[in-house]
Amino acid sequence: MAVITFVSQLAQHEQAAWLALLSAKLPNEAIKLDKDLSIEQKLQCEIAIVANPDVDVLSQYPKLIWVQSLWAGVDALVSQLSHDKPAPSFKLVRLIDPILAQTMSEAVLTWVLYLHRDMPKYLQQQKSALWLQHRYLLPKERTLGVLGLGRLGKLSALRLHENGFNVLGWSQSEKLINGVQCYWGDEGLATMVKQTDILICLLPLTAATYHLINDDLLTKLPQGASIINFARGGIVANNDLIKYLANDHLEHAILDVFEHEPLDESHAFWSHEKITVLPHISAPTHFESAGEIVTNNIKKYRSNAQIPLYINWNKGY
Template sequence: MSIVPLVATMDGAESEAWRTALQSALPEHRICDPRSLSAAEAASVEVAIVANPDPADLARFPALKWVQSLWAGVERLLTALPAEIGIVRLVDPVLAEAMAEAVLGHVFYLHRRMPDYLEQQRAGIWRPLDQPSAGERTVAVLGLGELGRLSALALSAAGFRVVGWSRTPRRIDGVETFAGDASLEAVIGAAGIVVVVLPLTSQTSGLLDARMLGSLAEGTSLINVGRGPIIETGALLSALDSGRVAHAVLDVFDEEPLPPDHPFWTHRAVTVMPHVAAPTDMRSASAIAARNLRTYFNRGEIPGPVDRAAGY
């Protein structure tokens, strides 16, 4: 029975719930609180399950070879962990389906002009607004990994014209796809709604800056369910104030929780969501983590480690 610590920044009740779920999914190994380990036990640890861990806590394990993340995003781990430690991110169909559901809901919220109707409600105005059909609306999905792919397919099935963009070429049935920096400006310039589902890497940080936002058609709307720093905050506020961006639905931010004095809270053209687009499902994530750990313990293989150069 190998020792597998759960190293996480969580309150006690949440950590205990995760340990219980993980232990149930992987009964042949010991899932434990790292604080319970002796120095000899810590020295035997080869793999840890992590969720926003403190790097100092992982430094207790000199034999550590890799970590299994319980989250899809791994940008913090890439900067915090030594290069020799492998990182496996969570690739969960349940999470991807939740993301597609959130993206579809946010797109319909904008497409059916809910922000405009809310403005009218506050002003006591009863006025039907013009409404194009879904087929007349082009939605650009930036990021075509598993989360973006399912989101693009859901939008296409709902009748929208969907274009997809990624850093490397991808093919998705029913979706026109583009790749590389040279095509990004044209992709977002042709869309009425732009959805960001990109991971945060050195290449995507600040990708939508003032110049790129300036290529949007007047009145385009934005949805960010990827990572906050992908869109430059100052540039976005300027684009919102000018009307270049009609409305932004933001689920992710440079700093989380969003500070109480941040201008996004009170901006009339911003909808703030508390990073809830695709919450991790404890049961499915535990099953996936267990499967990956069995691959390692049974075959000595680290399953699908993150490409540190690519950032995902």
């Protein structure tokens, strides 16, 4: 029986839970932790399942054909595997889960409504015992800009549109979405941002998107705009963000992702009155659903030798 390796730096109880789930769903496969494989087994292994792996460990598997990630976001893994060195010969498959997209769209709608209904202002007013009502805007009077129109971004944009908001979207290549005004390319980004009251980032982190939300972009946002980052921390230039919050050009920022996680206890974001800090909760992997998708990917591969949709090493997604 061929062996599938499970390479992970998760806590032992989490590794055990994933191993039990995957083994139960794939009774004809031998799925084992990397540490439990012999040298001979590692030399013959063709499939790996990974969750926060030590990438150096993967070099011990010369015959790897493809690697299945348990997470939807693989930008850090791509960077570690291909930065300043030739890309690996194996294919990297990220988790594509419809439930994940639904969960993300729910989070996007939740926090857009939080900003739309001025909750940060009312929270600050409560601390000062200040009774002050702010003018209500209809959703159609609020323009939202979604950065990234992949599976997560598209569903989130549609959900916002269904709730009556004026929704714009931007991607690096041309997209068409009913009810959403779509832009692409550098010129399209500038055009969209200038109209955006709430900017929602759902982009992958690549060389092209690193610090994309910087001084040049932030100055184009209308006075009083807000930002939601549910993508990756490296997309936002933190010093520029703080600058535009301090000069009141930006109203508020909701941050669920950071360049270093967990966010250090002494980090200034925790106490900043214009920043809402979330502990990377916008779209967590659903245990049972992810297990079903991963096992189906492996079953299909065994039946027809077709590798699931995989990452383009050059693009990073």
